Amino acid sequence: xxxxxxxxxxxxxxxxxxxxxxxxxxxxxxxxxxxxxxxxxxxxxxxxxxxxxxxxxxxxxxxxxxxxxxxxxxxxxxxxxxxxxxxxxxxxxxxxxxxxxxxxxxxxxxxxxxxxxxxxxxxxxxxxxxxxxxxxxxxxxxxxxxxxxxxxxxxxxxxxxxxxxxxxxxxxxxxxxxxxxxxxxxxxxxxxxxxxxxxxxxxxxxxxxxxxxxxxxxxxxxxxxxxxxxxxxxxxxxxxxxxxxxxxxxxxxxxxxxxxxxxxxxxxxxxxxxxxxxxxxxxxxxxxxxxxxxxxxxxxxxxxxxxxxxxxxxxxxxxxxxxxxxxxxxxxxxxxxxxxxxxxxxxxxxxxxxxxxxxxxxxxxxxxxxxxxxxxxxxxxxxxxxxxxxxxxxxxxx
Numbered sequence: 001x002x003x004x005x006x007x008x009x010x011x012x013x014x015x016x017x018x019x020x021x022x023x024x025x026x027x028x029x030x031x032x033x034x035x036x037x038x039x040x041x042x043x044x045x046x047x048x049x050x051x052x053x054x055x056x057x058x059x060x061x062x063x064x065x066x067x068x069x070x071x072x073x074x075x076x077x078x079x080x081x082x083x084x085x086x087x088x089x090x091x092x093x094x095x096x097x098x099x100x101x102x103x104x105x106x107x108x109x110x111x112x113x114x115x116x117x118x119x120x121x122x123x124x125x126x127x128x129x130x131x132x133x134x135x136x137x138x139x140x141x142x143x144x145x146x147x148x149x150x151x152x153x154x155x156x157x158x159x160x161x162x163x164x165x166x167x168x169x170x171x172x173x174x175x176x177x178x179x180x181x182x183x184x185x186x187x188x189x190x191x192x193x194x195x196x197x198x199x200x201x202x203x204x205x206x207x208x209x210x211x212x213x214x215x216x217x218x219x220x221x222x223x224x225x226x227x228x229x230x231x232x233x234x235x236x237x238x239x240x241x242x243x244x245x246x247x248x249x250x251x252x253x254x255x256x257x258x259x260x261x262x263x264x265x266x267x268x269x270x271x272x273x274x275x276x277x278x279x280x281x282x283x284x285x286x287x288x289x290x291x292x293x294x295x296x297x298x299x300x301x302x303x304x305x306x307x308x309x310x311x312x313x314x315x316x317x318x319x320x321x322x323x324x325x326x327x328x329x330x331x332x333x334x335x336x337x338x339x340x341x342x343x344x345x346x347x348x349x350x351x352x353x354x355x356x357x358x359x360x361x362x363x364x365x366x367x368x369x370x371x372x373x374x375x376x377x378x379x380x381x382x383x384x385x386x387x388x389x390x391x392x393x394x395x396x397x398x
Contacts, residue, residue, distance in 0.1 A: 073372035083311035086302035091235030097227035106215035145179035201227035
């Protein structure tokens with residue numbers, strides 16, 4: 001076997017040396033395994049040599065080519081501006097003048113003077129309950145009181161003239177006062193049989209119809225009266241905002257169902273923290289001149305909890321983070337008449353939409369890499385496509 005192997009290797013070497021210029025096609029046509037392997041080794045060696053030569057040429061070209069490609073970017077200018085941050089919450093419309101009206105005494109409703117949707121004034125009669133003959137009693141008492149008054153006045157005139165006894169005068173006076181008090185008390189009792197409006201508003205619901213027997217107590221409500229002029233929105237705010245959301249803070253109110261937006265203020269901020277959900281209540285006044293806003297209507301609130309009159313804002317999309325957890329952006333500096341990208345570590349504050357407040361790291365007038373921020377490296381030359389511009393969000397005010 002060893003002799004056969006030596007002869008075979010010698011034959012291959014002789015074949016290879018004698019056919020250096022033999023084409024690949026010719027070797028393939030020969031169907032000689034040794035020749036095929038030899039040709040493959042030859043081409044592999046040439047390919048490696050060519051690759052090395054190409055690398056060397058690339059390095060030389062990179063040093064000499066002044067028109068080599070650089071990353072294309074756009075920039076924005078760091079510019080100080082007013083930043084208004086909003087806490088977005090949801091609330092429902094309430095009114096302190098939304099009450100159920102109950103009867104004070106039992107009896108049958110013999111008159112209902114109003115209907116649903118009717119506007120009523122404070123103290124206006126809404127319905128009348130049968131007083132079971134108390135009006136007749138009042139008429140009798142009033143007649144007795146009138147007689148007692150006449151008697152008293154005559155006795156007083158006589159007593160002033162020193163005619164008659166003091167006892168007669170005092171008896172007449174006491175009888176008159178007693179009769180007068182009885183009339184007043186009966187009138188007050190009869191007044192309870194008239195149901196009146198507790199405040200000016202709208203009759204939202206007539207719950208009991210004429211002829212119904214009513215009585216004081218739960219489930220005996222007769223009317224619902226609503227005043228749509230004094231409306232407010234109630235919402236719950238996380239306790240972490242207790243120092244930033246106070247009375248007088250600006251609020252933007254949006255009613256999605258009505259397609260209506262208005263400006264208002266916090267009119268009351270609660271002092272009690274609910275231990276169940278760690279929130280406190282806030283009331284936002286709602287002007288309602290056209291009466292379109294109704295109780296329990298859902299509203300979206302944007303409460304101004306933070307304002308920085310001198311903030312630098314940048315898009316959130318251009319901020320990156322390194323392995324240490326530090327946030328950074330790239331700015332562009334001019335070095336030897338070339339635009340060079342430089343990495344800057346920043347600290348950020350609050351976010352509103354896509355805008356982020358930068359607290360440290362950037363200065364007014366710096367050119368910040370915007371488009372292309374994710375494709376540049378620190379110290380790399382870049383090419384700016386357009387003149388610097390400043391992007392302002394809806395939360396940034398000049």
